Amino acid sequence: MNSNRSMKPRRGQRVINNIDQGGGIQPPPFVPTVSLSHRFRFTSGTNTGVFTITRASLLNLLVVATSATTSVRLLEAIRLRGVEIWTNPSALGAAPSNLQLEWLGENGPSTVISNISMGVRPAHIRTQPPPRSSAQWWSMSGQQESDNLFVITVGANSVIDLTVDMRFVEQEAPVAGETPAGATLGQLYGDYLDGVISAKLLPIGLNALP
Secondary structure (H helix, E strand, O other): OOHHHHOOOOOOOOEEOOEEHHHOOOOOOOOOOOEEEEEEEEEOOOOOEEEEEEHHHHHOOEEEEOOOOOEEEOEEEEEEEEEEEEEOOOOOOOOOOEEEEEEOOOOOOOEEEEEEOEOOEOEEEEEOOOOOOHHHOOEEOOOOOOOEEEEEEEOOOOEEEEEEEEEEOOOOOOOEOOOOOOOOOOOEEEOOOOHHHHOOOEEOOOOEOO
């Protein structure tokens, strides 16, 4: 058997001192940023009304309690991909339930999407931020957090889904989340979509901030 044949390098490969340079003698570059896409779900329960969602509302969706009355954000940045909402119909014979979302982001016109329940069918809307509007931008801690992104009008027992991309805090200084009342140290909490002061749009599948 020709031993030289087994040492013949493959195309695009270098062999130096019997070490395969094309096979990765050193680790390749990688991206350490922890990121993922996720769908958050909320319910209005018996609550109805109009709710304004800001960049801060999104950044506060995941927090960790640092004491009974303080928390820090897990998210450094978040981008909204879409919103989907269902609202139960009113009792038969009553007025239909109205469901509405208005996009408010800058660099784009105000855009309203609405639907009403009919008979036993729930009202339903599915929408994305208008193209090139600021509602499509990443929301980052400390930057224009008070910007209003959209307003929703929902009836009782509505379900609100947000599809987002998220980046987790890495080496940045921790940013305070909303102020809980009676939280457990180290516990992961989901914030209300409308914040703990209003506390009407309850997160589903996560412990809600107390």
